[in-house]
Amino acid sequence: MTKILYVNGTIYTMDAAQPIAQAIAIDSASGRIEAVGTNDEVRRVGGRFSEVFDLQGKTVLPGFIDAHIHLVSTAFRAYHIDATACISEDEVAELVRQRAAQTPPGRWVQGGQWDRNLWANSNFPTKASLDAVAPDHPVALWSKDGHLLWVNSLALQRAGITVETPDPATGAILRNGSGEPTGILQEAAATSLVYDVIEEPDEALRRAMLERILPQLQRSGITTIHDIEGEDSLNLFRQFRDEGKLGLRVQMILPRQLLPRLREQGIQNDEDDLLRVGGIKIFADGTLGSQTAAMLESFEGNPGNYGILTIPEAEMQDVVSDATEMGLTIAVHAIGDRAARVALNTIERAQQMLAEEGTVTNPALGLRYRLEHVQLIAPEDLERMRRLGVIASIQPYHAVADRDIAERYWGKRHRRAYAYRTMHDMGIPLALGSDAPVETFDPLTILYAATARRDPSKTRPSWLPDQALIVRDALWGYTMGAAYAGAEEQRKGSLSVGKLGDAVVLRENVLNTPQEKMTENGVQATIVGGKIVYGEL
DSSP states (O other), X not given: OEEEEEEXXXXXXXXXXXXXXXXXXXXXXXXXXXXXXXXXXXXXXXXXXXXXXXXXXXXXXXXXXXXXXXXXHHHGGGXXXXXXXXXSHHHHHHHHHHHHHTSOTTSOEEEEEEOGGGSSSOSOOOHHHHHHHOTTSOEEEEETTSSEEEEOHHHHHXXXXXXTOOOOTTOEEEEOTTSOEEEEEESHHHHHHHHTXXXXXXXXXXXXXXXXXXXXXXXXXXXXXXXXXXXXXXXXXXXXXXXXXXOSEEEEEXXXXXXXXXXXXXXXXXXXXSEEEXXXXXXXXXXXXXXXXXXXXXXXXXXXXXXXXXXXXXXXXXXXXXXXXXXXXXEEEEOSHHHHHHHHHHHHHHHHHHHHHOOOSOTTTOOOEEEEEOOBOOHHHHHHHHHHTOEEEEOTHHHHHSHHHHHHHHGGGGGGBSOHHHHHHHTXXXXXOOXXXXXXXXXXXXXXXXXXXXXXXXXXXXXXXXXXXXXXXXXXXXXXXXXXXXXXXXXXXXXXXXXXXXXXXXXXXXXXXXXXXXXXXXXXXXXXXXXXXXXXX
């Protein structure tokens, strides 16, 4: 049995039994940690060391675990129109004009990342501006938050959407005064009418996009992701795993619509350390920026708009109860306070069902309940989260990116939004992630947002600084907290004997670096299963 040895480091293990170490030995065959301690202690474990790396005092942490990402969607940002920098509807239309000129007539022009909240005129855009620049191409552009789809007349025609088309029960087709669709579709029940008629990208393109982005995650020190996408992405990850090209660990959180098939076919994980199906995702509401988050009180300045509850509570209850019986992690997208309340209602009833029945049919997977985003929640529901043991899966960069629209659309309520420090102090488990492609997936930038409550690229003061996390707590959320959210805390999240040897080596000590320098720290090396997949030592 050969081992890989790392010595002379400042190793923050995230293990309370041994918080700091100097050296670590990892079995080269299994990729699991054999010993952690001083240089001498680890060298005495026995066996042969096939490789020895001198860390030269550098800081080592468990590998970052992004608890909420849409990786294949993130990969395609490089291929599609990116309207992130656009500050008007006309600027987006110009990008569409340029892409349409390079695209055969009749083929789709796609892209997104537009954010009307950044425009001088923050009205919803319309199909007219797209029709003017791309009359011969169907156009579909996702909003930054992924909950609005802006389309032109040809796209509406392809989808069969007319003035007679009724609004879906849990979505909306925006219309003008005469009932004509304007080109904006809200939430999945409506956006899917168009999305379902867009031709799928071919297999070669999907592979190329994934191959391009995986090294970027490795350069960022990410060793595990919780990917919230569908079956196509799962199959693509399986191909890469089987070909030895994955290079990081993936836990899939699949759409709730796949739950009946998962129940019928079972969960085929085969104790795979690289790729696992861990849970299901439920959308309870929309988003803040689209003003579709489900609210207990209407949006500021928009009386009567309480957002959209995208799944009836009774249907959510059935899904949560079924997933609970299967032992699957349940991740509920809940941005508005009404969505959080409805989600907690269903979770509480599911837990009561478990208490009455006394068993879970698939305990090997582990059962976790998660609220994704938790951007606004009533104080009494925060207490209920704590009591029920529900995890807050948060994306700290949202708190700095959304500050203006939170104040605009929630008014005084914004003072209790993105309440990360309150959650932590109450004992609610935190798991950190990115929500890419909505925001950056760079962990150091996200850690800065979590601890400074501001964008590192801007000079604005901290926003709601009393909700900032201290660095050590933010790191816990990116390692042990995220592992716990994936029911994998026995396998990863800390550098402990028996766990997977996944780690990140930083150029500077993140716990001692001045806060304003945190994003400049940089990743020296990323280690997966004991092997360096990025950088050098």
